Amino acid sequence: MITDLNSDNESSFSFWKNLFFIIVFFTITPITLGISLFSIFSLNKEEPIKLGTVTTNSGVRVYASLPKEFPTVLGVATASDARIELVRQYLERYNSPLVNYSSFIVEKADEYGIDFKLIPAIAQQESNLCKIIPPGTFNCWGWGIHSKGTLGFNSFENGIETVTAGLKKEYIDKGYVTPEEIMSKYTPLSNGSWAEGVNQFIEGME
Template sequence: MFDPLKSNVKGIRRSVIMLGVLLVLFIALLLLQFAVTRSLMRIAQEKNALLSGLFDVRGSALYENGRQMMEQTDHDNDARRRALKDFFTRYDSPLLPYVDTIIEVSDREGIHYGLLPAIAMVESGVCKKIPKDSYNCWGWGIYSSKVTRFSSYGEAIDTVARGLKRDYINNGMTSPAEIMRSYNPSNHNNWAENVQHFLDYF
């Protein structure tokens, strides 16, 4: 005999079991998704760390050496800049605004940064006594009635530095005494000794 009550109980029991199975499957899927997500995140972090090690060299020996070299260069430039500024200020020279130009041009030509100021001091009192509108503080190309003129102190600095490198230093004349033999062969006013004296200032 069919018993509707028993049938309903069985149906409910079956539904509960199905719901339980579905719930377990749902929870299992959530746990699997969580595990996969964590795994992907860990892989991404490891990849980022690897890329950081490859491309971000901060803290590496190469970076530290490069940074120290840059700091040393900045320190050297600052020291040279101070020395030139003090020198030109002491003698009230119009070359004071050209401190950076002198350093840059001297580095480019491979000459001591104090050579141009030292020669300018001996030749013209660092530009105090020069032919009018010549900007020629170095006696460069000045002899008899001939006067070499420049359009600015900047042009003069560039030309004289290149000339010293080309005509003197490249030919083995590196000290004031050696440069003097061609630059000022008569050694007028103890040219070599005085240039060396002011060169020693730097």
């Protein structure tokens, strides 16, 4: 009789113990899973490219601001020679007439404090890297287009410097920092494809 009673007590204790562990398991597991998923999504969340931040000759992150901070088109600047080679290889890959101006592009980006990848990226978006431009204009960036025609430059060097300085003064310094923000002023009628293209071409140089 005593043995049966003890057996019943042990069975009851075992039941409640198992029930307790089951409750704890189904309470803790969803919470842990939720925290893990939240952490994964937080880590994978991408920030927009930024374009403005002063570049140095050694190698720091380069931001070329045009209205705000992108995707600003952020550019990573490694050693100066490495950046020049990066631009040269990119332009050469697409047989761009700008290939001989790779050093000048990086030099002017540093001088005006913008992302060195921005000038080639806009040229790619606007003119297939200078392969489709009005004859004799040296304007690969669609810069200064208006109802009376397209602004022309005296040379590619003149175009690179004018556009770089203009992006700094008229965009970055006024808060247009990301490709999306730049697009709103640079080509306001775009449906978003302009910024998507510029972002894609910037990433292609990274």
